[in-house]
Amino acid sequence: DQQVKQNSPSLSVQEGRISILNCDYTNSMFDYFLWYKKYPAEGPTFLISISSIKDKNEDGRFTVFLNKSAKHLSLHIVPSQPGDSAVYFCAASENGSSNTGKLIFGQGTTLQVKP
Amino acid sequence: DTAVSQTPKYLVTQMGNDKSIKCEQNLGHDTMYWYKQDSKKFLKIMFSYNNKELIINETVPNRFSPKSPDKAHLNLHINSLELGDSAVYFCASSQGLGQGKSKNIQYFGAGTRLSVL
Numbered sequence: 001d002q003q004v005k006q007n008s009p010s011l012s013v014q015e016g017r018i019s020i021l022n023c024d025y026t027n028s029m030f031d032y033f034l035w036y037k038k039y040p041a042e043g044p045t046f047l048i049s050i051s052s053i054k055d056k057n058e059d060g061r062f063t064v065f066l067n068k069s070a071k072h073l074s075l076h077i078v079p080s081q082p083g084d085s086a087v088y089f090c091a092a093s094e095n096g097s098s099n100t101g102k103l104i105f106g107q108g109t110t111l112q113v114k115p
Numbered sequence: 116d117t118a119v120s121q122t123p124k125y126l127v128t129q130m131g132n133d134k135s136i137k138c139e140q141n142l143g144h145d146t147m148y149w150y151k152q153d154s155k156k157f158l159k160i161m162f163s164y165n166n167k168e169l170i171i172n173e174t175v176p177n178r179f180s181p182k183s184p185d186k187a188h189l190n191l192h193i194n195s196l197e198l199g200d201s202a203v204y205f206c207a208s209s210q211g212l213g214q215g216k217s218k219n220i221q222y223f224g225a226g227t228r229l230s231v232l
Binding site for chain 1: 165
């Protein structure tokens with residue numbers, strides 16, 4: 001039972017345009033969400049995060065939007081650059097009294113930015 | 116100076132063998148994790164340790180045994196390797212447990228690609 005889903009396995013955009021990566025979750029107890037970026041033969045690296053008390057967080061070219069009612073979040077990259085080509089993972093955690101630090105990951109979306 | 120380092124990067128071995136993967140972090144973090152990325156690319160948590168204490172033990176076969184000699188190290192020992200153990204194993208660490216951005220962000224090593232023949 002996948003609690004975090006990234007339904008688009010791949011996305012291709014032109015350099016300079018906007019990239020929108022989507023993520024859906026089913027567990028309403030998730031209260032913190034993260035996006036990770038992964039290059040081949042490397043580990044995932046943290047990109048941007050958002051708490052469930054917010055609906056938007058921006059960091060440079062990267063913005064994450066959270067729609068709690070729809071249990072949906074998205075990552076916007078504007079403008080997209082060829083160096084952004086990587087696999088992007090959405091992850092979620094549940095911070096309660098029994099916080100274990102456990103992150104639930106989606107299956108990833110491969111982004112290709114064409115020059 | 117790598118923050119989370121794991122060795123070896125590649126491991127090729129025969130079925131039935133016992134092998135270990137080592138992980139070290141120099142970030143001063145309290146919590147460390149092991150994840151498995153299978154052929155379908157899902158990243159799934161296996162274990163986590165906080166201050167050398169086991170916190171998470173997902174439904175992992177008991178052939179897998181984590182060992183944390185100190186806060187900076189979390190090693191993974193695998194007995195009687197099976198074909199299905201072939202995967203990429205990632206070690207990660209975080210500042211600790213609790214709410215807030217700093218506690219939630221996990222930093223990953225580059226992975227160990229295990230191939231069982």
